[in-house]
Amino acid sequence: MVTTPLLPSDYLDLVSPLRAGADLRGRIEAVQPETGDAATVVIRPGRGWRGHTAGQYVRIGVDVDGVRLWRAYSITSPTNRQDGRIAITVKAIPDGKVSNHLVRRAKPGTLVQLHQPAGDFVLPQAKPAKVLYLTAGSGITPVMGMLRDIEFDDVVMVHCAPQPQDVIFRNELHDLVADGKLRLTEVHTDTDGMLDIVRLDELVPDWAEREAWVCGPAGLLDAAEEHWTEHGVRERLHTERFRPRIVVAGDGGEVTFSATGRTVAADGATPLLDVGEKASVLMPSGCRMGICFGCVTPLKAGAVRDLRTGEITEAGPGVLIQTCVSAAAGPCDIEQ
Amino acid sequence: MTAIDPTAHLTAEQIEELGRELDAIRDEVIADRGERDAAYIRKVISAQRKLELVSRGVLLFSFFPPAWLLGTAGLSVAKIMDNMEIGHNILHGQWDWMRDPKIHSTTWEWDHVSPSEQWKHSHNELHHTYTNVIGKDNDLGYGIMRVDEDQRWHPFHLGQPLWNFINACFFEYGIAAYDLELGKNLHKRRRKSPEFRARAKAVGRKIRKQVLKDYVIHPLLSGPSFLTTLAATFTANLVRNIWTHSVIMCGHFPEGVQVFERRSITGETRGQWYLRQMMGSANISGSKAMHFMTGNLSHQIEHHLFPDLPSNRYAEVAVKVRALFEKYELEYVTGPLPKQVFSAWHKVFRLSLPNKKPKVKTPDREQELVAA
Ligand code: FES
Numbered sequence: 001m002v003t004t005p006l007l008p009s010d011y012l013d014l015v016s017p018l019r020a021g022a023d024l025r026g027r028i029e030a031v032q033p034e035t036g037d038a039a040t041v042v043i044r045p046g047r048g049w050r051g052h053t054a055g056q057y058v059r060i061g062v063d064v065d066g067v068r069l070w071r072a073y074s075i076t077s078p079t080n081r082q083d084g085r086i087a088i089t090v091k092a093i094p095d096g097k098v099s100n101h102l103v104r105r106a107k108p109g110t111l112v113q114l115h116q117p118a119g120d121f122v123l124p125q126a127k128p129a130k131v132l133y134l135t136a137g138s139g140i141t142p143v144m145g146m147l148r149d150i151e152f153d154d155v156v157m158v159h160c161a162p163q164p165q166d167v168i169f170r171n172e173l174h175d176l177v178a179d180g181k182l183r184l185t186e187v188h189t190d191t192d193g194m195l196d197i198v199r200l201d202e203l204v205p206d207w208a209e210r211e212a213w214v215c216g217p218a219g220l221l222d223a224a225e226e227h228w229t230e231h232g233v234r235e236r237l238h239t240e241r242f243r244p245r246i247v248v249a250g251d252g253g254e255v256t257f258s259a260t261g262r263t264v265a266a267d268g269a270t271p272l273l274d275v276g277e278k279a280s281v282l283m284p285s286g287c288r289m290g291i292c293f294g295c296v297t298p299l300k301a302g303a304v305r306d307l308r309t310g311e312i313t314e315a316g317p318g319v320l321i322q323t324c325v326s327a328a329a330g331p332c333d334i335e336q
Numbered sequence: 337m338t339a340i341d342p343t344a345h346l347t348a349e350q351i352e353e354l355g356r357e358l359d360a361i362r363d364e365v366i367a368d369r370g371e372r373d374a375a376y377i378r379k380v381i382s383a384q385r386k387l388e389l390v391s392r393g394v395l396l397f398s399f400f401p402p403a404w405l406l407g408t409a410g411l412s413v414a415k416i417m418d419n420m421e422i423g424h425n426i427l428h429g430q431w432d433w434m435r436d437p438k439i440h441s442t443t444w445e446w447d448h449v450s451p452s453e454q455w456k457h458s459h460n461e462l463h464h465t466y467t468n469v470i471g472k473d474n475d476l477g478y479g480i481m482r483v484d485e486d487q488r489w490h491p492f493h494l495g496q497p498l499w500n501f502i503n504a505c506f507f508e509y510g511i512a513a514y515d516l517e518l519g520k521n522l523h524k525r526r527r528k529s530p531e532f533r534a535r536a537k538a539v540g541r542k543i544r545k546q547v548l549k550d551y552v553i554h555p556l557l558s559g560p561s562f563l564t565t566l567a568a569t570f571t572a573n574l575v576r577n578i579w580t581h582s583v584i585m586c587g588h589f590p591e592g593v594q595v596f597e598r599r600s601i602t603g604e605t606r607g608q609w610y611l612r613q614m615m616g617s618a619n620i621s622g623s624k625a626m627h628f629m630t631g632n633l634s635h636q637i638e639h640h641l642f643p644d645l646p647s648n649r650y651a652e653v654a655v656k657v658r659a660l661f662e663k664y665e666l667e668y669v670t671g672p673l674p675k676q677v678f679s680a681w682h683k684v685f686r687l688s689l690p691n692k693k694p695k696v697k698t699p700d701r702e703q704e705l706v707a708a
Pocket of ligand 1: 020285286287288289290291292293294295296323324325
């Protein structure tokens with residue numbers, strides 16, 4: 001009442017954006033280069049941060065050229081970091097607006113928006129006797145979070161990167177190897193070629209007995225899922241998908257964003273998230289690749305197509321869709 | 337509709353060409369929009385909040401006359417900033433591209449008795465689409481005044497200088513009533529429609545909150561300064577109302593601004609729409625501070641051409657727009673605030689008296705409004 005139509009928090013945010021009870025934010029405290037195109041961003045989260053489990057990711061909202069963009073990144077710092085900071089490690093992908101911004105332009109002192117950590121690509125409660133980490137490229141980031149967090153007795157890691165200098169955390173990994181805490185095989189795909197999953201037999205003969213965490217591009221994950229299933233050990237495999245498989249879709253139609261009262265034409269291949277954002281609708285989002293469910297919105301009428309599977313979802317009471325991986329499969333109405 | 341059509345010398349092709357040139361100006365700004373603009377609006381919002389906080393703080397001691405003066409002045413400015421440069425422009429969606437939920441047209445609520453939602457409909461949708469079309473744009477005289485020779489005169493109009501003055505003093509309530517289309521809706525059965533009732537309720541809620549804040553809670557918080565703080569907030573609201581009313585009058589009422597008849601907009605092309613915005617709006621010239629305090633509505637012409645471009649860009653856009661006015665030999669109506677305010681008021685007085693027979697019959701709605 002004292003501050004209507006604003007909230008007291010609107011005033012408090014001016015002085016103390018990281019206080020308890022504020023919308024969750026963080027302040028970038030350092031940006032440390034890792035490789036030519038990857039950097040670790042150290043963030044001090046606000047008081048409301050609940051803490052993460054090794055292997056989880058965080059949704060982060062960064063203002064790039066004045067526009068707030070949301071992405072999800074794995075947390076690479078250990079869970080017991082004394083100073084309360086967290087770290088994400090970001091690899092700049094070509095044309096990636098947020099990743100390039102964080103790696104090359106982000107300045108200490110900048111505020112970013114955060115969500116609580118999420119994701120179930122994590123270690124189990126009971127320690128497995130033998131562990132295998134199979135990663136490629138930036139797929140190493142959630143695994144690094146795990147490696148830094150807990151020591152296992154028997155850990156093998158196979159990591160793929162184009163060249164030695166592209167291996168993120170290379171020094172730290174080699175230190176672990178020197179201390180006898182890790183057995184590591186690097187596959188340099190520029191010279192060795194892509195990893196053929198059957199080579200696992202030769203690289204890690206007892207792979208099937210190991211609890212395995214695999215993270216990397218879709219091709220690697222697909223191959224791993226097939227391989228583990230074939231050998232009847234699918235339950236030992238944990239995967240994290242960073243990129244959706246996108247199938248070609250047809251159709252499209254008029255999309256109505258009913259809460260905002262905007263209607264625009266959409267084709268059958270553009271994610272509804274992009275369609276809405278182009279029409280200036282305030283769309284929630286996160287990873288933009290179908291993993292974080294930060295973009296879930298009720299579908300009130302019409303039908304949408306899942307860009308990963310081609311599956312059609314029709315409207316109905318309580319039907320929710322992920323706008324980042326759904327495109328219009330005809331006219332539809334989205335409550336946003 | 338005015339005796340001589342000031343755009344008669346333009347061919348249809350020229351008008352479309354003009355439209356394309358204006359589109360190009362718009363695209364240029366959009367391509368360049370970015371961090372600097374976002375930083376601007378954030379800075380303005382934070383300055384407004386700080387100014388309001390400090391002023392309210394000072395008013396706790398308002399029994400002390402210098403504190404009263406200082407606090408009242410600060411609060412008036414803060415309220416003007418909230419309504420003009422911040423509220424009006426955010427609610428136009430000028431800052432939606434930032435995707436910041438705190439600075440978005442769908443979430444913003446302003447320090448004003450008309451709820452954002454309703455104002456956006458009557459202002460953004462109706463007024464900006466049908467700018468200066470008699471019978472369609474109710475901003476023309478707000479349904480209580482006659483602002484063009486061609487509108488039919490009614491004895492009710494004799495009092496319009498007085499109506500206008502009262503409207504200026506209680507402008508935010510005038511706007512709330514206007515957004516509710518009170519004149520029309522108090523009629524007959526409409527009053528009972530559930531849709532109207534829901535909207536009237538929303539306005540009632542908003543008024544209650546605003547009044548409670550300004551005239552009960554803050555005065556109470558000031559303890560011994562209760563009465564002086566009450567007077568201060570009342571004064572600040574009065575100042576803000578008169579100021580916004582004056583600025584808004586300058587946008588479409590000064591002499592030289594054209595109005596259009598209903599028929600003229602059927603099948604209107606993009607170029608013609610632009611042209612109507614150009615001829616139907618007027619600017620205020622002045623210093624940077626002046627533009628800021630009007631929420632850049634001093635660049636009314638530019639605002640009407642591009643209502644969703646960030647307000648901090650209107651000044652640079654104005655240079656290019658003005659060049660187009662010259663190129664196409666059109667009159668760019670502008671002048672300093674006192675001159676424009678005088679001109680608008682002059683018109684209000686002049687048209688309170690009947691003139692020679694209007695050439696065009698005004699729609700019956702007008703009658704209805706007057707009768708209400
Ligand atoms: S944005 Fe993460 S699932 Fe859609």
